[in-house]
Amino acid sequence: MLGWRKISTITKGHLLWVVGVLFLISSCRPEKTEVQPDGYIGFERPEHFPVPEYNFKNNPVTKDGFELGRKLFYDPILSASGTVSCGSCHHQEAGFADPGKAKSEGINGFLGKRNSPALANLAWFPSFMADGGINHIEIMPVAPITDSLEMGNSLFDAVAKLNSSPTYRKLFKRAFDVDSISDQKLLYALAQFMGMMISAESKFDEQLLGKKVFTKSEERGYNIFKQNCASCHSGALTTDFSFKNNGLDITSDDIGGARITQKESDRGKFKVPSLRNVELSFPYMHDGRFNTLEEVIDHYTDGIKPTPNLADELKQPIILSEYDKQDLIQFLTTLTDYNYISKPSLAKGEQNL
Ligand code: HEC
Ligand code: HEC
Structure with a gap:
């Protein structure tokens, strides 16, 4: 996976948006628990964890947003070939790693450059990737989506494909009240799912x-x-x-x-x-x-x-x-968290959407 270099494929408008997000993140501290108006409990900080890096105030976890993020995480629609999803390389039962594989298989059977790491507690990460090439959870998915060895797509084409799906239009409308899907909302939905990948019960x-x-x-x-x-x-x-x-x-x-x-x-x-x-x-x-x-x-x-x-x-x-x-x-x-690796809310499973 490539880091910032890849980001150069994003347009200037997107970068301005990124800068905006980074500015906002430094301006207020996140709450311990984010209870939504409908009573849905989104993000909850485990009491023995520090304050997260990700500021959920800009993108509060809602049931609809989280469920949409989950669906997207497991949907190969984001890859150019329609065959590779985030879940192809990040398996819940293995703590979201790709067990037994030194390098993971991406689009067209290509092998990636690094080992797929386990994923947990991403809301606390100040940087992502083994070399720190990505510095924000909302930008994170751009790397695998656009990596030619992983999902081989462009953000533009991924969003266009989502926009041509009546189901996804409906789901984004429900989650974010938008009529057309933008890359920002795609990344918000994935950030909600990733932000809720909390392993704290080992x-x-x-x-x-x-x-x-x-x-x-x-x-x-x-x-x-x-x-x-x-x-x-x-x-x-x-x-x-x-x-x-x-x-x-x-x-x-x-x-x-x-x-x-x-x-x-x-x-x-x-x-x-x-x-x-x-x-x-x-x-x-x-x-x-x-x-x-x-x-x-x-x-x-x-x-x-x-x-x-x-x-x-x-x-x-x-x-x-x-x-x-x-x-x-x-x-x-003792670091194995059996609840985390089996809980239905993070699984591909049946999605009530
Ligand atoms: C100087 C800091 C440092 C110390 C001390 C250290 N590690 Fe590490 N550890 C690292 C780094 C950096 C990596 C990642 C290296 C890489 O990805 O190639 C790593 C990787 C690992 C991994 C692999 C994790 C994975 O998912 O691939 C394990 C397991 C591990 N360390 C266990 C230990 C144990 C056990 C000890 C004590 C005996 C220890 N480490 C001491 C820095 C450290
Ligand atoms: C083809 C396999 C593959 C696919 C598909 C894939 N990943 Fe990854 N993922 C990796 C590898 C390999 C790394 C480590 C890259 C590095 O360190 O340079 C990684 C790293 C990550 C990290 C950073 C973890 C850390 O410790 O810094 C996150 C978060 C992540 N992936 C989420 C996702 C999401 C979300 C998707 C879907 C949009 C996705 N991945 C799709 C293989 C994959």
Whole structure:
């Protein structure tokens, strides 16, 4: 997937709109809970989560808007060929990753450039993509829709196709009271769905909420995690969203952050990913090089490469016994949120539209 470079295909009018959105976002703080006039509870901030990045005030989650976003997420209509949807690469039962595939298949069977990450808690993301190439949740879908290896479409054609569908015209009318569908409203609907992808009900969350549900092994694993991993994979979101080189290669084929900043000092740096539902989202890293959590941990203990941009946190060796490693894995599996991966409201399922 490409980042800002791709945005250049959008017209000037759209960019002005983007700038407007970014301006508005800085002007007011979001509420904890967004209750709609009809009583529908849209976005609710889990009590142990920080204030989200996304300002829902500009695009309040309504039942109709959310349901429309859900339908769009699973509808291949957004791809040029009519065969690829967001859900083709982001599967709910795997925490919205593409399990077992280092690279995902997009339009015409093309393989993408990076591993499809698990998706959760996107409303808290200050940036998107492994290299941070997208900086707003409303712009996010433009990248996969227009990527020639993913959905191979233009925003213009995607919107035109939606406008030629009487069903979608009706649904956009209901959600946003518009007679004709604009790219802005398409992106609003998808942002509502993505904003509601909240994973906050795992065993890890219960422990954070003071319920002391961890087994001895999970507890030991959590302590090992706090000592060695949580400087980057921090807090309830299990990431500080910084960009770091975690020692995968001396010279990285994928230059990561440097693709966006053009700085040598950002070469091989990638966004610290959230580890929510990590047990299910294999293979791991931006290129899906590790198939198991064991391989990931062996990388941190024995595989760190002394690249010039290596993160300071990883310059001292991490030494773990086989028992420690097993406990750490036990802890990582507490991040699996069974409710999130099975709840009907996020599933493709039957859509009452
Ligand atoms: C062909 C597979 C494919 C399709 C289709 C696809 N994605 Fe993705 N998605 C990916 C890959 C691969 C990445 C990681 C790209 C990167 O880091 O450069 C990604 C990244 C993302 C991210 C950023 C996650 C993060 O951690 O920063 C979001 C959000 C997302 N996709 C949502 C969507 C939505 C919404 C759609 C539909 C409009 C969609 N995706 C369609 C493969 C896909
Ligand atoms: C210096 C910051 C830093 C520290 C410390 C760190 N990580 Fe990471 N971690 C990263 C970065 C950056 C990535 C993404 C690399 C990539 O995409 O290629 C990553 C990726 C991962 C992934 C893959 C996630 C996925 O979905 O692909 C796992 C699992 C992981 N780390 C676990 C750990 C564990 C366990 C520890 C402690 C032993 C740890 N990390 C310590 C920065 C760090």
